[in-house]
Amino acid sequence: MNEVGISEGNVLFPVFLKLNQIQTVVVGGGNVGLEKVEALLKNDPKARIRIIAPLILPALQELADGSEFIEILNRKVRGGDLKGADLLILATDDYSLHEKLKKKAKKLRLLTNVADTPDLCDFYLGSTVKKGDLKIGISTNGKSPTFAKRFREVLEDILPDSTPELLNQLKTIRDDLKGDFNEKVERLNEITSVLTKKGK
Ligand SMILES: C[C@@]1(CC(=O)O)C2=NC(=C\c3[nH]c(c(CCC(=O)O)c3CC(=O)O)Cc3[nH]c(c(CC(=O)O)c3CCC(=O)O)/C=C3\N/C(=C\2)[C@@H](CCC(=O)O)[C@]3(C)CC(=O)O)/[C@H]1CCC(=O)O
Ligand SMILES: NC(=O)c1ccc[n+]([C@@H]2O[C@H](COP(=O)([O-])OP(=O)(O)OC[C@H]3O[C@@H](n4cnc5c(N)ncnc54)[C@H](O)[C@@H]3O)[C@@H](O)[C@H]2O)c1
Incomplete structure:
Protein backbone atom coordinates (compact mmCIF):
# COMPACT_ATOMS: atom_id res chain seq x y z
CA MET A 1 0.00 0.00 0.00
CA ASN A 2 1.23 3.54 -0.67
CA GLU A 3 0.59 6.48 1.65
CA VAL A 4 -2.92 7.03 0.29
CA GLY A 5 -3.84 3.39 0.81
CA ILE A 6 -3.79 2.31 -2.85
CA SER A 7 -2.29 -1.13 -3.50
CA GLU A 8 0.81 -1.13 -5.67
CA GLY A 9 -0.57 -4.14 -7.46
CA ASN A 10 1.33 -7.22 -8.51
CA VAL A 11 5.09 -6.94 -7.93
CA LEU A 12 5.84 -10.64 -8.60
CA PHE A 13 8.55 -11.30 -11.20
CA PRO A 14 7.68 -14.15 -13.59
CA VAL A 15 10.45 -16.51 -14.65
CA PHE A 16 10.13 -19.59 -16.87
CA LEU A 17 11.86 -22.53 -15.23
CA LYS A 18 13.41 -25.50 -17.05
CA LEU A 19 11.79 -28.20 -14.98
CA ASN A 20 13.77 -30.99 -16.65
CA GLN A 21 17.07 -29.40 -15.60
CA ILE A 22 16.24 -28.82 -11.94
CA GLY A 126 0.64 -19.43 -12.08
CA SER A 127 -2.04 -20.32 -14.55
CA THR A 128 -0.36 -21.09 -17.85
CA VAL A 129 -1.43 -21.00 -21.47
CA LYS A 130 0.59 -22.90 -24.06
CA LYS A 131 0.34 -22.73 -27.87
CA GLY A 132 3.37 -24.46 -29.35
CA ASP A 133 6.40 -22.46 -28.19
CA LEU A 134 4.29 -19.64 -26.81
CA LYS A 135 3.74 -19.71 -23.05
CA ILE A 136 1.80 -17.10 -21.10
CA GLY A 137 1.88 -17.05 -17.30
CA ILE A 138 -1.01 -15.48 -15.35
CA SER A 139 -0.93 -14.28 -11.76
CA THR A 140 -3.56 -12.43 -9.77
CA ASN A 141 -1.10 -11.88 -6.89
CA GLY A 142 -2.99 -14.58 -4.99
CA LYS A 143 -6.24 -12.54 -5.12
CA SER A 144 -8.27 -14.97 -7.20
CA PRO A 145 -6.90 -18.27 -8.56
CA THR A 146 -10.36 -18.78 -10.07
CA PHE A 147 -9.99 -15.59 -12.13
CA ALA A 148 -6.54 -16.83 -13.26
CA LYS A 149 -8.11 -20.11 -14.40
CA ARG A 150 -10.97 -18.38 -16.25
CA PHE A 151 -8.63 -15.89 -17.93
CA ARG A 152 -6.45 -18.83 -19.04
CA GLU A 153 -9.55 -20.32 -20.69
CA VAL A 154 -10.27 -16.98 -22.43
CA LEU A 155 -6.70 -16.80 -23.80
CA GLU A 156 -6.78 -20.46 -24.87
CA ASP A 157 -9.91 -19.66 -26.88
CA ILE A 158 -8.71 -16.50 -28.59
CA LEU A 159 -5.16 -17.48 -29.50
CA PRO A 160 -5.27 -18.77 -33.10
CA ASP A 161 -4.24 -22.36 -33.77
CA SER A 162 -1.76 -20.94 -36.28
CA THR A 163 0.31 -19.37 -33.46
CA PRO A 164 2.93 -22.19 -33.39
CA GLU A 165 3.39 -21.91 -37.16
CA LEU A 166 3.76 -18.13 -36.90
CA LEU A 167 6.50 -18.50 -34.29
CA ASN A 168 8.30 -21.09 -36.43
CA GLN A 169 8.21 -18.75 -39.43
CA LEU A 170 9.52 -15.85 -37.37
CA LYS A 171 12.36 -18.06 -36.12
CA THR A 172 13.28 -18.94 -39.72
CA ILE A 173 13.28 -15.25 -40.69
CA ARG A 174 15.32 -14.41 -37.57
CA ASP A 175 17.94 -17.05 -38.46
CA ASP A 176 18.11 -15.94 -42.11
CA LEU A 177 18.39 -12.20 -41.52
CA LYS A 178 21.74 -10.73 -42.39
CA GLY A 179 23.25 -7.49 -41.15
CA ASP A 180 24.20 -6.12 -37.76
CA PHE A 181 22.14 -6.47 -34.60
CA ASN A 182 20.30 -3.14 -34.94
CA GLU A 183 19.35 -3.79 -38.57
CA LYS A 184 17.96 -7.22 -37.61
CA VAL A 185 15.92 -5.77 -34.74
CA GLU A 186 14.49 -3.07 -37.04
CA ARG A 187 13.53 -5.62 -39.71
CA LEU A 188 11.92 -8.01 -37.19
CA ASN A 189 9.92 -5.12 -35.73
CA GLU A 190 8.78 -4.09 -39.24
CA ILE A 191 7.67 -7.64 -40.09
CA THR A 192 5.75 -8.10 -36.84
CA SER A 193 4.13 -4.64 -36.84
CA VAL A 194 1.04 -6.14 -38.53
CA LEU A 195 0.36 -8.07 -35.31
CA THR A 196 -0.55 -4.94 -33.35
CA LYS A 197 -3.05 -2.15 -33.94
CA LYS A 198 -0.30 0.38 -33.16
CA GLY A 199 1.53 -0.91 -36.23
CA LYS A 200 4.90 0.10 -34.83
C1 LIG B 1 -3.07 -20.81 -10.82
C2 LIG B 1 -3.15 -22.07 -9.98
C3 LIG B 1 -1.92 -22.87 -10.27
C4 LIG B 1 -1.92 -24.24 -9.67
O1 LIG B 1 -1.96 -24.39 -8.43
O2 LIG B 1 -1.92 -25.14 -10.49
C5 LIG B 1 -3.27 -21.65 -8.52
N1 LIG B 1 -4.42 -22.04 -8.02
C6 LIG B 1 -5.21 -22.65 -8.94
C7 LIG B 1 -6.54 -23.04 -8.75
C8 LIG B 1 -7.32 -22.89 -7.55
N2 LIG B 1 -6.81 -22.83 -6.29
C9 LIG B 1 -7.84 -22.71 -5.39
C10 LIG B 1 -9.08 -22.75 -6.11
C11 LIG B 1 -10.47 -22.74 -5.45
C12 LIG B 1 -11.18 -21.44 -5.61
C13 LIG B 1 -10.48 -20.21 -5.06
O3 LIG B 1 -10.12 -20.20 -3.86
O4 LIG B 1 -10.29 -19.25 -5.84
C14 LIG B 1 -8.73 -22.82 -7.47
C15 LIG B 1 -9.68 -22.78 -8.68
C16 LIG B 1 -10.10 -24.12 -9.15
O5 LIG B 1 -9.48 -25.16 -8.81
O6 LIG B 1 -11.11 -24.14 -9.87
C17 LIG B 1 -7.73 -22.66 -3.92
C18 LIG B 1 -6.65 -21.84 -3.31
N3 LIG B 1 -5.47 -21.46 -3.91
C19 LIG B 1 -4.74 -20.76 -3.01
C20 LIG B 1 -5.42 -20.74 -1.76
C21 LIG B 1 -4.85 -20.19 -0.45
C22 LIG B 1 -5.15 -18.75 -0.24
O7 LIG B 1 -5.53 -18.00 -1.16
O8 LIG B 1 -5.00 -18.35 0.93
C23 LIG B 1 -6.64 -21.38 -1.97
C24 LIG B 1 -7.77 -21.55 -0.98
C25 LIG B 1 -7.80 -22.96 -0.38
C26 LIG B 1 -8.90 -23.02 0.67
O9 LIG B 1 -10.05 -22.90 0.30
O10 LIG B 1 -8.52 -23.16 1.84
C27 LIG B 1 -3.48 -20.15 -3.27
C28 LIG B 1 -2.79 -20.06 -4.47
N4 LIG B 1 -3.20 -20.64 -5.63
C29 LIG B 1 -2.34 -20.27 -6.63
C30 LIG B 1 -2.31 -20.85 -7.89
C31 LIG B 1 -1.43 -19.18 -6.18
C32 LIG B 1 -1.99 -17.82 -6.61
C33 LIG B 1 -2.19 -17.71 -8.14
C34 LIG B 1 -2.72 -16.36 -8.50
O11 LIG B 1 -2.04 -15.37 -8.22
O12 LIG B 1 -3.81 -16.25 -9.08
C35 LIG B 1 -1.48 -19.33 -4.65
C36 LIG B 1 -1.42 -18.01 -3.87
C37 LIG B 1 -0.31 -20.14 -4.14
C38 LIG B 1 -0.02 -21.37 -4.94
O13 LIG B 1 -0.80 -22.34 -4.80
O14 LIG B 1 0.99 -21.38 -5.66
C39 LIG B 1 -4.46 -22.89 -10.20
C40 LIG B 1 -5.28 -22.55 -11.48
C41 LIG B 1 -4.72 -23.36 -12.63
C42 LIG B 1 -5.56 -23.28 -13.86
O15 LIG B 1 -6.55 -24.01 -13.97
O16 LIG B 1 -5.17 -22.54 -14.76
N1 LIG C 1 -7.74 -30.92 -1.16
C1 LIG C 1 -8.05 -29.70 -1.38
O1 LIG C 1 -8.51 -29.33 -2.47
C2 LIG C 1 -7.82 -28.65 -0.30
C3 LIG C 1 -8.45 -27.43 -0.43
C4 LIG C 1 -8.20 -26.47 0.53
C5 LIG C 1 -7.34 -26.75 1.58
N2 LIG C 1 -6.74 -27.97 1.70
C6 LIG C 1 -5.80 -28.22 2.82
O2 LIG C 1 -4.52 -28.56 2.29
C7 LIG C 1 -3.91 -29.58 3.10
C8 LIG C 1 -3.55 -30.80 2.27
O3 LIG C 1 -4.74 -31.31 1.69
P1 LIG C 1 -4.80 -32.73 0.98
O4 LIG C 1 -6.20 -32.90 0.50
O5 LIG C 1 -3.68 -32.87 0.02
O6 LIG C 1 -4.55 -33.70 2.24
P2 LIG C 1 -4.36 -35.26 2.26
O7 LIG C 1 -4.72 -35.72 3.63
O8 LIG C 1 -4.99 -35.89 1.06
O9 LIG C 1 -2.78 -35.45 2.07
C9 LIG C 1 -1.84 -35.10 3.05
C10 LIG C 1 -0.52 -35.67 2.58
O10 LIG C 1 0.51 -35.21 3.46
C11 LIG C 1 1.37 -36.30 3.72
N3 LIG C 1 2.12 -36.08 4.95
C12 LIG C 1 1.66 -35.88 6.19
N4 LIG C 1 2.70 -35.79 7.06
C13 LIG C 1 3.84 -35.90 6.32
C14 LIG C 1 5.24 -35.89 6.62
N5 LIG C 1 5.68 -35.75 7.89
N6 LIG C 1 6.12 -36.05 5.61
C15 LIG C 1 5.69 -36.21 4.34
N7 LIG C 1 4.38 -36.22 4.00
C16 LIG C 1 3.48 -36.08 4.98
C17 LIG C 1 0.44 -37.50 3.80
O11 LIG C 1 1.14 -38.72 3.70
C18 LIG C 1 -0.44 -37.21 2.61
O12 LIG C 1 0.16 -37.68 1.44
C19 LIG C 1 -4.92 -29.88 4.21
O13 LIG C 1 -4.51 -29.15 5.34
C20 LIG C 1 -6.24 -29.39 3.67
O14 LIG C 1 -7.08 -28.96 4.73
C21 LIG C 1 -6.98 -28.92 0.77
Missing part, protein backbone atom coordinates in the same frame (compact mmCIF):
# COMPACT_ATOMS: atom_id res chain seq x y z
CA GLN A 23 15.01 -31.10 -9.17
CA THR A 24 11.63 -30.24 -7.72
CA VAL A 25 10.72 -31.86 -4.42
CA VAL A 26 7.03 -32.12 -3.49
CA VAL A 27 6.31 -33.04 0.13
CA GLY A 28 2.82 -34.53 0.46
CA GLY A 29 1.09 -37.08 -1.74
CA GLY A 30 -2.60 -36.22 -1.21
CA ASN A 31 -5.00 -34.11 -3.29
CA VAL A 32 -2.97 -30.95 -3.03
CA GLY A 33 0.30 -32.77 -3.81
CA LEU A 34 -1.41 -34.29 -6.85
CA GLU A 35 -2.65 -30.86 -8.00
CA LYS A 36 0.85 -29.39 -7.76
CA VAL A 37 2.47 -32.33 -9.58
CA GLU A 38 -0.15 -32.07 -12.35
CA ALA A 39 0.57 -28.34 -12.68
CA LEU A 40 4.30 -29.09 -13.11
CA LEU A 41 3.68 -31.89 -15.63
CA LYS A 42 1.22 -29.79 -17.63
CA ASN A 43 4.11 -27.45 -18.33
CA ASP A 44 6.78 -30.11 -18.83
CA PRO A 45 5.84 -33.81 -19.00
CA LYS A 46 9.55 -34.51 -18.39
CA ALA A 47 9.72 -32.45 -15.18
CA ARG A 48 12.07 -34.00 -12.59
CA ILE A 49 9.94 -34.45 -9.49
CA ARG A 50 10.62 -36.26 -6.21
CA ILE A 51 7.47 -36.85 -4.16
CA ILE A 52 7.93 -37.60 -0.47
CA ALA A 53 5.01 -38.82 1.66
CA PRO A 54 3.87 -41.84 3.66
CA LEU A 55 0.50 -41.78 1.85
CA ILE A 56 0.51 -41.55 -1.94
CA LEU A 57 -2.72 -41.24 -3.92
CA PRO A 58 -3.09 -43.92 -6.63
CA ALA A 59 -3.28 -41.16 -9.28
CA LEU A 60 0.16 -39.90 -8.21
CA GLN A 61 1.58 -43.43 -8.25
CA GLU A 62 0.25 -43.79 -11.81
CA LEU A 63 1.94 -40.56 -12.90
CA ALA A 64 5.21 -41.78 -11.37
CA ASP A 65 4.87 -45.18 -13.05
CA GLY A 66 4.49 -43.40 -16.39
CA SER A 67 7.58 -41.19 -16.09
CA GLU A 68 11.25 -41.98 -15.67
CA PHE A 69 11.65 -38.47 -14.23
CA ILE A 70 9.29 -38.88 -11.26
CA GLU A 71 10.46 -40.59 -8.12
CA ILE A 72 8.41 -41.48 -5.04
CA LEU A 73 9.90 -41.78 -1.55
CA ASN A 74 7.23 -43.52 0.46
CA ARG A 75 8.03 -42.15 3.92
CA LYS A 76 7.94 -39.05 6.10
CA VAL A 77 10.07 -36.13 4.97
CA ARG A 78 13.51 -35.69 6.58
CA GLY A 79 15.54 -32.52 6.95
CA GLY A 80 18.23 -33.91 4.63
CA ASP A 81 15.69 -34.19 1.78
CA LEU A 82 15.88 -30.45 1.26
CA LYS A 83 19.55 -30.62 0.32
CA GLY A 84 18.67 -32.53 -2.85
CA ALA A 85 16.13 -29.92 -4.01
CA ASP A 86 16.36 -26.91 -6.32
CA LEU A 87 12.71 -26.04 -5.77
CA LEU A 88 10.45 -27.11 -2.91
CA ILE A 89 6.67 -27.48 -2.73
CA LEU A 90 5.13 -28.26 0.66
CA ALA A 91 1.70 -29.88 0.34
CA THR A 92 0.99 -31.90 3.48
CA ASP A 93 -1.84 -31.46 5.98
CA ASP A 94 0.61 -30.46 8.73
CA TYR A 95 0.99 -26.69 9.06
CA SER A 96 3.64 -26.85 11.80
CA LEU A 97 5.73 -29.18 9.61
CA HIS A 98 5.43 -26.61 6.81
CA GLU A 99 6.63 -23.84 9.11
CA LYS A 100 9.59 -25.91 10.27
CA LEU A 101 10.61 -26.96 6.75
CA LYS A 102 10.16 -23.42 5.43
CA LYS A 103 12.65 -22.14 8.06
CA LYS A 104 15.15 -24.81 7.08
CA ALA A 105 14.64 -24.06 3.37
CA LYS A 106 15.22 -20.36 3.99
CA LYS A 107 18.60 -21.15 5.56
CA LEU A 108 19.47 -23.19 2.47
CA ARG A 109 18.14 -20.39 0.17
CA LEU A 110 15.81 -22.95 -1.34
CA LEU A 111 12.78 -21.33 -3.00
CA THR A 112 9.61 -22.76 -1.50
CA ASN A 113 5.88 -22.83 -2.22
CA VAL A 114 3.67 -23.68 0.72
CA ALA A 115 0.21 -24.86 -0.28
CA ASP A 116 -2.61 -22.81 1.19
CA THR A 117 -0.23 -20.40 2.92
CA PRO A 118 0.60 -17.51 0.59
CA ASP A 119 2.48 -15.68 3.36
CA LEU A 120 5.03 -18.51 3.60
CA CYS A 121 5.51 -18.77 -0.19
CA ASP A 122 8.63 -17.47 -1.98
CA PHE A 123 6.80 -18.02 -5.26
CA TYR A 124 3.30 -18.86 -6.47
CA LEU A 125 2.34 -21.23 -9.21
Whole structure:
Protein backbone atom coordinates (compact mmCIF):
# COMPACT_ATOMS: atom_id res chain seq x y z
CA MET A 1 0.00 0.00 0.00
CA ASN A 2 1.23 3.54 -0.67
CA GLU A 3 0.59 6.48 1.65
CA VAL A 4 -2.92 7.03 0.29
CA GLY A 5 -3.84 3.39 0.81
CA ILE A 6 -3.79 2.31 -2.85
CA SER A 7 -2.29 -1.13 -3.50
CA GLU A 8 0.81 -1.13 -5.67
CA GLY A 9 -0.57 -4.14 -7.46
CA ASN A 10 1.33 -7.22 -8.51
CA VAL A 11 5.09 -6.94 -7.93
CA LEU A 12 5.84 -10.64 -8.60
CA PHE A 13 8.55 -11.30 -11.20
CA PRO A 14 7.68 -14.15 -13.59
CA VAL A 15 10.45 -16.51 -14.65
CA PHE A 16 10.13 -19.59 -16.87
CA LEU A 17 11.86 -22.53 -15.23
CA LYS A 18 13.41 -25.50 -17.05
CA LEU A 19 11.79 -28.20 -14.98
CA ASN A 20 13.77 -30.99 -16.65
CA GLN A 21 17.07 -29.40 -15.60
CA ILE A 22 16.24 -28.82 -11.94
CA GLN A 23 15.01 -31.10 -9.17
CA THR A 24 11.63 -30.24 -7.72
CA VAL A 25 10.72 -31.86 -4.42
CA VAL A 26 7.03 -32.12 -3.49
CA VAL A 27 6.31 -33.04 0.13
CA GLY A 28 2.82 -34.53 0.46
CA GLY A 29 1.09 -37.08 -1.74
CA GLY A 30 -2.60 -36.22 -1.21
CA ASN A 31 -5.00 -34.11 -3.29
CA VAL A 32 -2.97 -30.95 -3.03
CA GLY A 33 0.30 -32.77 -3.81
CA LEU A 34 -1.41 -34.29 -6.85
CA GLU A 35 -2.65 -30.86 -8.00
CA LYS A 36 0.85 -29.39 -7.76
CA VAL A 37 2.47 -32.33 -9.58
CA GLU A 38 -0.15 -32.07 -12.35
CA ALA A 39 0.57 -28.34 -12.68
CA LEU A 40 4.30 -29.09 -13.11
CA LEU A 41 3.68 -31.89 -15.63
CA LYS A 42 1.22 -29.79 -17.63
CA ASN A 43 4.11 -27.45 -18.33
CA ASP A 44 6.78 -30.11 -18.83
CA PRO A 45 5.84 -33.81 -19.00
CA LYS A 46 9.55 -34.51 -18.39
CA ALA A 47 9.72 -32.45 -15.18
CA ARG A 48 12.07 -34.00 -12.59
CA ILE A 49 9.94 -34.45 -9.49
CA ARG A 50 10.62 -36.26 -6.21
CA ILE A 51 7.47 -36.85 -4.16
CA ILE A 52 7.93 -37.60 -0.47
CA ALA A 53 5.01 -38.82 1.66
CA PRO A 54 3.87 -41.84 3.66
CA LEU A 55 0.50 -41.78 1.85
CA ILE A 56 0.51 -41.55 -1.94
CA LEU A 57 -2.72 -41.24 -3.92
CA PRO A 58 -3.09 -43.92 -6.63
CA ALA A 59 -3.28 -41.16 -9.28
CA LEU A 60 0.16 -39.90 -8.21
CA GLN A 61 1.58 -43.43 -8.25
CA GLU A 62 0.25 -43.79 -11.81
CA LEU A 63 1.94 -40.56 -12.90
CA ALA A 64 5.21 -41.78 -11.37
CA ASP A 65 4.87 -45.18 -13.05
CA GLY A 66 4.49 -43.40 -16.39
CA SER A 67 7.58 -41.19 -16.09
CA GLU A 68 11.25 -41.98 -15.67
CA PHE A 69 11.65 -38.47 -14.23
CA ILE A 70 9.29 -38.88 -11.26
CA GLU A 71 10.46 -40.59 -8.12
CA ILE A 72 8.41 -41.48 -5.04
CA LEU A 73 9.90 -41.78 -1.55
CA ASN A 74 7.23 -43.52 0.46
CA ARG A 75 8.03 -42.15 3.92
CA LYS A 76 7.94 -39.05 6.10
CA VAL A 77 10.07 -36.13 4.97
CA ARG A 78 13.51 -35.69 6.58
CA GLY A 79 15.54 -32.52 6.95
CA GLY A 80 18.23 -33.91 4.63
CA ASP A 81 15.69 -34.19 1.78
CA LEU A 82 15.88 -30.45 1.26
CA LYS A 83 19.55 -30.62 0.32
CA GLY A 84 18.67 -32.53 -2.85
CA ALA A 85 16.13 -29.92 -4.01
CA ASP A 86 16.36 -26.91 -6.32
CA LEU A 87 12.71 -26.04 -5.77
CA LEU A 88 10.45 -27.11 -2.91
CA ILE A 89 6.67 -27.48 -2.73
CA LEU A 90 5.13 -28.26 0.66
CA ALA A 91 1.70 -29.88 0.34
CA THR A 92 0.99 -31.90 3.48
CA ASP A 93 -1.84 -31.46 5.98
CA ASP A 94 0.61 -30.46 8.73
CA TYR A 95 0.99 -26.69 9.06
CA SER A 96 3.64 -26.85 11.80
CA LEU A 97 5.73 -29.18 9.61
CA HIS A 98 5.43 -26.61 6.81
CA GLU A 99 6.63 -23.84 9.11
CA LYS A 100 9.59 -25.91 10.27
CA LEU A 101 10.61 -26.96 6.75
CA LYS A 102 10.16 -23.42 5.43
CA LYS A 103 12.65 -22.14 8.06
CA LYS A 104 15.15 -24.81 7.08
CA ALA A 105 14.64 -24.06 3.37
CA LYS A 106 15.22 -20.36 3.99
CA LYS A 107 18.60 -21.15 5.56
CA LEU A 108 19.47 -23.19 2.47
CA ARG A 109 18.14 -20.39 0.17
CA LEU A 110 15.81 -22.95 -1.34
CA LEU A 111 12.78 -21.33 -3.00
CA THR A 112 9.61 -22.76 -1.50
CA ASN A 113 5.88 -22.83 -2.22
CA VAL A 114 3.67 -23.68 0.72
CA ALA A 115 0.21 -24.86 -0.28
CA ASP A 116 -2.61 -22.81 1.19
CA THR A 117 -0.23 -20.40 2.92
CA PRO A 118 0.60 -17.51 0.59
CA ASP A 119 2.48 -15.68 3.36
CA LEU A 120 5.03 -18.51 3.60
CA CYS A 121 5.51 -18.77 -0.19
CA ASP A 122 8.63 -17.47 -1.98
CA PHE A 123 6.80 -18.02 -5.26
CA TYR A 124 3.30 -18.86 -6.47
CA LEU A 125 2.34 -21.23 -9.21
CA GLY A 126 0.64 -19.43 -12.08
CA SER A 127 -2.04 -20.32 -14.55
CA THR A 128 -0.36 -21.09 -17.85
CA VAL A 129 -1.43 -21.00 -21.47
CA LYS A 130 0.59 -22.90 -24.06
CA LYS A 131 0.34 -22.73 -27.87
CA GLY A 132 3.37 -24.46 -29.35
CA ASP A 133 6.40 -22.46 -28.19
CA LEU A 134 4.29 -19.64 -26.81
CA LYS A 135 3.74 -19.71 -23.05
CA ILE A 136 1.80 -17.10 -21.10
CA GLY A 137 1.88 -17.05 -17.30
CA ILE A 138 -1.01 -15.48 -15.35
CA SER A 139 -0.93 -14.28 -11.76
CA THR A 140 -3.56 -12.43 -9.77
CA ASN A 141 -1.10 -11.88 -6.89
CA GLY A 142 -2.99 -14.58 -4.99
CA LYS A 143 -6.24 -12.54 -5.12
CA SER A 144 -8.27 -14.97 -7.20
CA PRO A 145 -6.90 -18.27 -8.56
CA THR A 146 -10.36 -18.78 -10.07
CA PHE A 147 -9.99 -15.59 -12.13
CA ALA A 148 -6.54 -16.83 -13.26
CA LYS A 149 -8.11 -20.11 -14.40
CA ARG A 150 -10.97 -18.38 -16.25
CA PHE A 151 -8.63 -15.89 -17.93
CA ARG A 152 -6.45 -18.83 -19.04
CA GLU A 153 -9.55 -20.32 -20.69
CA VAL A 154 -10.27 -16.98 -22.43
CA LEU A 155 -6.70 -16.80 -23.80
CA GLU A 156 -6.78 -20.46 -24.87
CA ASP A 157 -9.91 -19.66 -26.88
CA ILE A 158 -8.71 -16.50 -28.59
CA LEU A 159 -5.16 -17.48 -29.50
CA PRO A 160 -5.27 -18.77 -33.10
CA ASP A 161 -4.24 -22.36 -33.77
CA SER A 162 -1.76 -20.94 -36.28
CA THR A 163 0.31 -19.37 -33.46
CA PRO A 164 2.93 -22.19 -33.39
CA GLU A 165 3.39 -21.91 -37.16
CA LEU A 166 3.76 -18.13 -36.90
CA LEU A 167 6.50 -18.50 -34.29
CA ASN A 168 8.30 -21.09 -36.43
CA GLN A 169 8.21 -18.75 -39.43
CA LEU A 170 9.52 -15.85 -37.37
CA LYS A 171 12.36 -18.06 -36.12
CA THR A 172 13.28 -18.94 -39.72
CA ILE A 173 13.28 -15.25 -40.69
CA ARG A 174 15.32 -14.41 -37.57
CA ASP A 175 17.94 -17.05 -38.46
CA ASP A 176 18.11 -15.94 -42.11
CA LEU A 177 18.39 -12.20 -41.52
CA LYS A 178 21.74 -10.73 -42.39
CA GLY A 179 23.25 -7.49 -41.15
CA ASP A 180 24.20 -6.12 -37.76
CA PHE A 181 22.14 -6.47 -34.60
CA ASN A 182 20.30 -3.14 -34.94
CA GLU A 183 19.35 -3.79 -38.57
CA LYS A 184 17.96 -7.22 -37.61
CA VAL A 185 15.92 -5.77 -34.74
CA GLU A 186 14.49 -3.07 -37.04
CA ARG A 187 13.53 -5.62 -39.71
CA LEU A 188 11.92 -8.01 -37.19
CA ASN A 189 9.92 -5.12 -35.73
CA GLU A 190 8.78 -4.09 -39.24
CA ILE A 191 7.67 -7.64 -40.09
CA THR A 192 5.75 -8.10 -36.84
CA SER A 193 4.13 -4.64 -36.84
CA VAL A 194 1.04 -6.14 -38.53
CA LEU A 195 0.36 -8.07 -35.31
CA THR A 196 -0.55 -4.94 -33.35
CA LYS A 197 -3.05 -2.15 -33.94
CA LYS A 198 -0.30 0.38 -33.16
CA GLY A 199 1.53 -0.91 -36.23
CA LYS A 200 4.90 0.10 -34.83
C1 LIG B 1 -3.07 -20.81 -10.82
C2 LIG B 1 -3.15 -22.07 -9.98
C3 LIG B 1 -1.92 -22.87 -10.27
C4 LIG B 1 -1.92 -24.24 -9.67
O1 LIG B 1 -1.96 -24.39 -8.43
O2 LIG B 1 -1.92 -25.14 -10.49
C5 LIG B 1 -3.27 -21.65 -8.52
N1 LIG B 1 -4.42 -22.04 -8.02
C6 LIG B 1 -5.21 -22.65 -8.94
C7 LIG B 1 -6.54 -23.04 -8.75
C8 LIG B 1 -7.32 -22.89 -7.55
N2 LIG B 1 -6.81 -22.83 -6.29
C9 LIG B 1 -7.84 -22.71 -5.39
C10 LIG B 1 -9.08 -22.75 -6.11
C11 LIG B 1 -10.47 -22.74 -5.45
C12 LIG B 1 -11.18 -21.44 -5.61
C13 LIG B 1 -10.48 -20.21 -5.06
O3 LIG B 1 -10.12 -20.20 -3.86
O4 LIG B 1 -10.29 -19.25 -5.84
C14 LIG B 1 -8.73 -22.82 -7.47
C15 LIG B 1 -9.68 -22.78 -8.68
C16 LIG B 1 -10.10 -24.12 -9.15
O5 LIG B 1 -9.48 -25.16 -8.81
O6 LIG B 1 -11.11 -24.14 -9.87
C17 LIG B 1 -7.73 -22.66 -3.92
C18 LIG B 1 -6.65 -21.84 -3.31
N3 LIG B 1 -5.47 -21.46 -3.91
C19 LIG B 1 -4.74 -20.76 -3.01
C20 LIG B 1 -5.42 -20.74 -1.76
C21 LIG B 1 -4.85 -20.19 -0.45
C22 LIG B 1 -5.15 -18.75 -0.24
O7 LIG B 1 -5.53 -18.00 -1.16
O8 LIG B 1 -5.00 -18.35 0.93
C23 LIG B 1 -6.64 -21.38 -1.97
C24 LIG B 1 -7.77 -21.55 -0.98
C25 LIG B 1 -7.80 -22.96 -0.38
C26 LIG B 1 -8.90 -23.02 0.67
O9 LIG B 1 -10.05 -22.90 0.30
O10 LIG B 1 -8.52 -23.16 1.84
C27 LIG B 1 -3.48 -20.15 -3.27
C28 LIG B 1 -2.79 -20.06 -4.47
N4 LIG B 1 -3.20 -20.64 -5.63
C29 LIG B 1 -2.34 -20.27 -6.63
C30 LIG B 1 -2.31 -20.85 -7.89
C31 LIG B 1 -1.43 -19.18 -6.18
C32 LIG B 1 -1.99 -17.82 -6.61
C33 LIG B 1 -2.19 -17.71 -8.14
C34 LIG B 1 -2.72 -16.36 -8.50
O11 LIG B 1 -2.04 -15.37 -8.22
O12 LIG B 1 -3.81 -16.25 -9.08
C35 LIG B 1 -1.48 -19.33 -4.65
C36 LIG B 1 -1.42 -18.01 -3.87
C37 LIG B 1 -0.31 -20.14 -4.14
C38 LIG B 1 -0.02 -21.37 -4.94
O13 LIG B 1 -0.80 -22.34 -4.80
O14 LIG B 1 0.99 -21.38 -5.66
C39 LIG B 1 -4.46 -22.89 -10.20
C40 LIG B 1 -5.28 -22.55 -11.48
C41 LIG B 1 -4.72 -23.36 -12.63
C42 LIG B 1 -5.56 -23.28 -13.86
O15 LIG B 1 -6.55 -24.01 -13.97
O16 LIG B 1 -5.17 -22.54 -14.76
N1 LIG C 1 -7.74 -30.92 -1.16
C1 LIG C 1 -8.05 -29.70 -1.38
O1 LIG C 1 -8.51 -29.33 -2.47
C2 LIG C 1 -7.82 -28.65 -0.30
C3 LIG C 1 -8.45 -27.43 -0.43
C4 LIG C 1 -8.20 -26.47 0.53
C5 LIG C 1 -7.34 -26.75 1.58
N2 LIG C 1 -6.74 -27.97 1.70
C6 LIG C 1 -5.80 -28.22 2.82
O2 LIG C 1 -4.52 -28.56 2.29
C7 LIG C 1 -3.91 -29.58 3.10
C8 LIG C 1 -3.55 -30.80 2.27
O3 LIG C 1 -4.74 -31.31 1.69
P1 LIG C 1 -4.80 -32.73 0.98
O4 LIG C 1 -6.20 -32.90 0.50
O5 LIG C 1 -3.68 -32.87 0.02
O6 LIG C 1 -4.55 -33.70 2.24
P2 LIG C 1 -4.36 -35.26 2.26
O7 LIG C 1 -4.72 -35.72 3.63
O8 LIG C 1 -4.99 -35.89 1.06
O9 LIG C 1 -2.78 -35.45 2.07
C9 LIG C 1 -1.84 -35.10 3.05
C10 LIG C 1 -0.52 -35.67 2.58
O10 LIG C 1 0.51 -35.21 3.46
C11 LIG C 1 1.37 -36.30 3.72
N3 LIG C 1 2.12 -36.08 4.95
C12 LIG C 1 1.66 -35.88 6.19
N4 LIG C 1 2.70 -35.79 7.06
C13 LIG C 1 3.84 -35.90 6.32
C14 LIG C 1 5.24 -35.89 6.62
N5 LIG C 1 5.68 -35.75 7.89
N6 LIG C 1 6.12 -36.05 5.61
C15 LIG C 1 5.69 -36.21 4.34
N7 LIG C 1 4.38 -36.22 4.00
C16 LIG C 1 3.48 -36.08 4.98
C17 LIG C 1 0.44 -37.50 3.80
O11 LIG C 1 1.14 -38.72 3.70
C18 LIG C 1 -0.44 -37.21 2.61
O12 LIG C 1 0.16 -37.68 1.44
C19 LIG C 1 -4.92 -29.88 4.21
O13 LIG C 1 -4.51 -29.15 5.34
C20 LIG C 1 -6.24 -29.39 3.67
O14 LIG C 1 -7.08 -28.96 4.73
C21 LIG C 1 -6.98 -28.92 0.77
